[in-house]
Amino acid sequence: MLAMYKRSVALFSVSRSLQRRTICSTHVRSNQQSDPIKPKPKIEKTEKDMFYELELADFRPPWVYTGTKLLTYLVVPAIALYGIFIYDFGDREHVFQPPRRWLLRQKESFFTLTPEEEKLIKSAENSPFAKPRSSS
Numbered sequence: 001m002l003a004m005y006k007r008s009v010a011l012f013s014v015s016r017s018l019q020r021r022t023i024c025s026t027h028v029r030s031n032q033q034s035d036p037i038k039p040k041p042k043i044e045k046t047e048k049d050m051f052y053e054l055e056l057a058d059f060r061p062p063w064v065y066t067g068t069k070l071l072t073y074l075v076v077p078a079i080a081l082y083g084i085f086i087y088d089f090g091d092r093e094h095v096f097q098p099p100r101r102w103l104l105r106q107k108e109s110f111f112t113l114t115p116e117e118e119k120l121i122k123s124a125e126n127s128p129f130a131k132p133r134s135s136s
Helices: 002-033 047-056 062-085 097-111 115-126
Strands: none
Touching: 062 097
């Protein structure tokens, strides 16, 4: 038992010393690279590098990206709605028939009068306060 304890302590001390060495060596290496006395040499750009940077530079103004996103968010749903409600798939039954029937019911209910509204109009026509119709 004591031998295992001594072996584990020895392994622990070896691993700690290795850790210290790597930490110190990276610290020394990083100090050598960033020496404040030595200025970094300026690299001259070649003509090829300048042309490459010009190709990477975007020539479009920022509003182009905003407009493109806006058009994307407007055109894609518009095409989908056109395909669902307007495009003619023929007389056969297809997947968009239920939404089209729903739209037709909504149009009918909007443009036609209910029986109560018809009665109201007839009673208004027969009332003594109704404008007389001009016969021409």
